[in-house]
Amino acid sequence: xxxxxxxxQALSIQEGENATMNCSYKTSINNLQWYRQNSGRGLxxxxxxxxxxxxxxxxxxxxxxDTSKKSSSLLxxxxxAADTASYFCARGNTGGFKTIFGAGTRLFVKA
Amino acid sequence: xxxxAQSPRYKIIEKRQSVAFWCNPISGHATLYWYQQILGQGPxxxxxxxxxxxxxxxxxxxxxxxAERLKGVDSTLKIQPAKLEDSAVYLCASSLPGTxxxxxxxxxxxxxxxx
Numbered sequence: 001x002x003x004x005x006x007x008x009q010a011l012s013i014q015e016g017e018n019a020t021m022n023c024s025y026k027t028s029i030n031n032l033q034w035y036r037q038n039s040g041r042g043l044x045x046x047x048x049x050x051x052x053x054x055x056x057x058x059x060x061x062x063x064x065x066d067t068s069k070k071s072s073s074l075l076x077x078x079x080x081a082a083d084t085a086s087y088f089c090a091r092g093n094t095g096g097f098k099t100i101f102g103a104g105t106r107l108f109v110k111a
Numbered sequence: 112x113x114x115x116a117q118s119p120r121y122k123i124i125e126k127r128q129s130v131a132f133w134c135n136p137i138s139g140h141a142t143l144y145w146y147q148q149i150l151g152q153g154p155x156x157x158x159x160x161x162x163x164x165x166x167x168x169x170x171x172x173x174x175x176x177x178a179e180r181l182k183g184v185d186s187t188l189k190i191q192p193a194k195l196e197d198s199a200v201y202l203c204a205s206s207l208p209g210t211x212x213x214x215x216x217x218x219x220x221x222x223x224x225x226x
Contacts, residue, residue: 043202043217088153098167101153
């Protein structure tokens with residue numbers, strides 16, 4: 001499969017807790033992006049991290065990238081019920097324009 | 112700013128019938144993508160256009176799927192004839208030109224059910 005590996009496949013936490021999702025990939029990348037998908041708003045871009053960056057923040061989101069391990073993680077701090085959604089990593093491969101999505105992590109935040 | 116528009120939102124057809132989906136990208140976005148998302152999976156790229164030229168269609172089942180982007184703006188994706196396994200959500204996305212794997216803006220999708 002060309003898709004990256006995301007783990008865990010599903011995650012259930014209490015409101016206020018932190019949620020960490022991981023993404024691994026096999027080929028070299030230009031960048032890695034995280035997207036959120038819920039039934040109300042469709043697929044929405046959250047954050048993009050370039051291959052020469054190690055960490056990036058956006059509000060309650062923190063993304064790290066370790067190109068030596070070919071992995072990335074998304075941390076959502078102080079989670080809210082509204083964070084309930086599927087989260088996908090998508091990598092932009094070098095040598096082309098294709099963006100390849102992983103299978104996603106399904107996050108459920110209990111109020 | 113208007114987002115990516117898609118129509119129809121839902122479609123139910125019988126196998127072996129034909130179906131077409133339409134997408135209007137964000138104004139000024141030269142790159143347009145069609146994805147297929149099967150329930151429980153991530154989006155799979157079917158075809159990518161840069162203006163009206165095809166950049167990648169390696170995962171498009173060309174014996175039954177076709178897509179065009181006339182004048183480098185709107186795009187249509189057609190399935191003829193449809194199979195049961197084509198039941199999925201078809202997502203259209205667009206992005207600014209010249210960005211390798213850059214930020215994509217997605218439409219609401221068309222949910223297709225093939226009976």
